[in-house]
Amino acid sequence: MRLRKGMIGLALLCASVATAAAQHYHVSEHWRVGGQGGWDYLLSDDAAHRLYIAHNARVEVIDTTTGKVLGAVTGFKSTHGIALDPNGRVGYISDGAGNAIGIFDRKTLSVLKTVPAGTNPDGIAFEPTTKTVWAFNGKSSNVTVLDTASNQVIATIPLPGKPEFPQVDGHGSVFVNIEDKNVIVKLNAASQKMVATWSLKGCEAPSGMAIDHAKHRLFSVCDGNKMAIVDYGTGELLSLATIGDSPDAAAFDAKRGLAFSSNGGDGTLSVIDTTKPTFPTATSLPTAKGAKTMAFDATTGRIFIGAAEYEPAPASSHAVPHPRAAVVPDSFQVIVVQP
Known part of the structure; x- marks a missing residue:
């Protein structure tokens, strides 16, 4: 199909806007939550302005307009x-x-x-x-x-x-x-x-997954610094994008055409430009070591990432070759990333 010049210009403009937006993400706030132990998935209830965080034996609930803890499900x-x-x-x-x-x-x-x-x-x-x-x-x-x-x-x-x-x-x-x-x-x-x-050839140990409903795509984050992009209409593996180390969560911004990976290994947030056929890494934003899970607010475009400080890791042994470092009590926080 032959594209008109105006349509081509619009497509190029959308791609350039996505790239420009990706290059201007920054950490805007740190919300102190405290508490004990590790955490897992986060979920944003955009309409209610609430953030839910699976945190050890409870789920913390945070007001995303103020960053204050509202309570917990225990x-x-x-x-x-x-x-x-x-x-x-x-x-x-x-x-x-x-x-x-x-x-x-x-x-x-x-x-x-x-x-x-x-x-x-x-x-x-x-x-x-x-x-x-x-x-x-x-x-x-x-x-x-x-x-x-x-x-x-x-x-x-x-x-x-x-x-x-x-x-x-x-x-x-x-x-x-x-x-x-x-x-x-x-x-x-x-x-x-x-x-x-x-x-998912080339994708080792897929964990977090995001979805693009309009283009029928799944984004699976994997070990080995890869994000697998799959067409969920056909099952075809479209690409393996480059992300940071040890990811555990993915998100997708439909307005900007950007996919995200939170990477605990190197403490980064990878931003992938899905408007381009090569799915390039638009930017890699430093967050915090161990900050591996996140939630996305589609209304504001903000990203919420769980993070904490860690005790020194115990010595490895034959029984436990890769021991986990304990979280410093009351150090848990939410890093807010703003577009």
Whole structure:
């Protein structure tokens, strides 16, 4: 198809705007949260101006207009992920050590019910067409499907390996990274069956995942400083973009056409320009060592990244060749990145 000069100019302008925006991200604030232990996924409730953070045995709730802690959802053993229903009333938490899904009231932050899941539920997502919650169980290699009308488990679906982070397309498909097989699995929410498996060649241990609904793309962050970009209509691996070391979360800004990776190994935020066919790294912003998970606010374009200070790492041994350093008590904070 022949493009008119005006259309070509507009495309070039959009690409240049995306690149310019990517080069001007900066750390604008640090919100002190405190508390004990490590953390996992963060989730932004853009409409309510709230940030949910899975932090050790609780989920912290922060007002994103002020940076102040509003409260916490408590009573768990080890929180990992948070999912929200679209009506603004209820939320869902994966309790890894508790092998359960916690259902909570978003107004009062009280736990309404705890439902048994598989072993070590981690990533979790709300699927809107079936009004179900999908909790992906890392140690039992399956997914627990919760019906939100009855708050009962209606299916347990086996998976080919250890699941990590999921995404939904809003039309009945659920996608999840399988960390130990280097693949993405596609599931059908209505039939509750696995319908496709897509190889991520060149992507080792995929963890975090983001989605571009308009262009039907998935962004999976991997070890080895790579982000795999997959067409979720066909399963084709489009590219392997270059990111920082040891990522654990991904995000996508539909307005700017930018994908993000938070990298705990080198303490950076990688910004990928998805408007260009080569998916170049537009910028790499220093954040903090160990800052590996994040949430994106689509309304403001801000990125929230969890970070903390660490004790000296213990000496390695045959039994524990790669020991983890402990988090310094009360050092946990949120780094706010502003476009």
